[in-house]
Amino acid sequence: MTARLAGLLPGELDEQQSEVYRAVTGGPRAAGPQAFALTDEEGRLRGPFNAMLLSPPVGLAVQAVGAAVRYESVLTDRVREMAILVVAAHWGSAFEWEAHEAVGRTRGVTESELDALRAGGLPDLPDPAERTALLATAALTRAGALSDQEYHDTVAAWGERGLFELTSLVGYYALLALQLRVFAGEGPADQADHRDTPHTESGTP
Numbered sequence: 001m002t003a004r005l006a007g008l009l010p011g012e013l014d015e016q017q018s019e020v021y022r023a024v025t026g027g028p029r030a031a032g033p034q035a036f037a038l039t040d041e042e043g044r045l046r047g048p049f050n051a052m053l054l055s056p057p058v059g060l061a062v063q064a065v066g067a068a069v070r071y072e073s074v075l076t077d078r079v080r081e082m083a084i085l086v087v088a089a090h091w092g093s094a095f096e097w098e099a100h101e102a103v104g105r106t107r108g109v110t111e112s113e114l115d116a117l118r119a120g121g122l123p124d125l126p127d128p129a130e131r132t133a134l135l136a137t138a139a140l141t142r143a144g145a146l147s148d149q150e151y152h153d154t155v156a157a158w159g160e161r162g163l164f165e166l167t168s169l170v171g172y173y174a175l176l177a178l179q180l181r182v183f184a185g186e187g188p189a190d191q192a193d194h195r196d197t198p199h200t201e202s203g204t205p
Helices: 016-026 048-052 055-070 077-093 094-106 112-120 128-143 148-183
Strands: none
Touching: 016 048, 048 055, 055 094, 055 148, 077 094, 077 112, 077 128, 077 148, 094 112, 094 148, 112 148, 128 148
């Protein structure tokens, strides 16, 4: 499926749309070295950010949630990026995978860890806090809930704030994956049929 939504050039945006554009391209996502481009060569927003221009009030709020999840969370960089990749693999989101595979490499995610996540499983993580966070992410993507044991384990490792931020991350990137399917032409056809198949003792998204 091809993209259904045409990109808008910066000069074609109204003031409300321009506010969203500035928040995306001039906020924390744009600070420091970029692992993936936020805009194309002519300045159009890429991926899920383009659709946010359709409703500037909602788009502005959504991008703010994403910025908070990525840059103001108690989750470590490695945990955050691996959790995003669990969501991307679950939804078969090529854009999310490409973007955060690149970011993950800059945050210390290894090739073997990326291979496991790409296959729909979880890597063998020696760090118990990392392992607990990814088990919770896999449970949230697979079942939309946590067992009492998963809840208590995750709170013990990351605190109630960390678990709240992890559930927010899972919901945010699922939202983006859904919007990418609807507006950018991504579809489940390229997604490996592994979502409900157990892989390892670490679980599966």
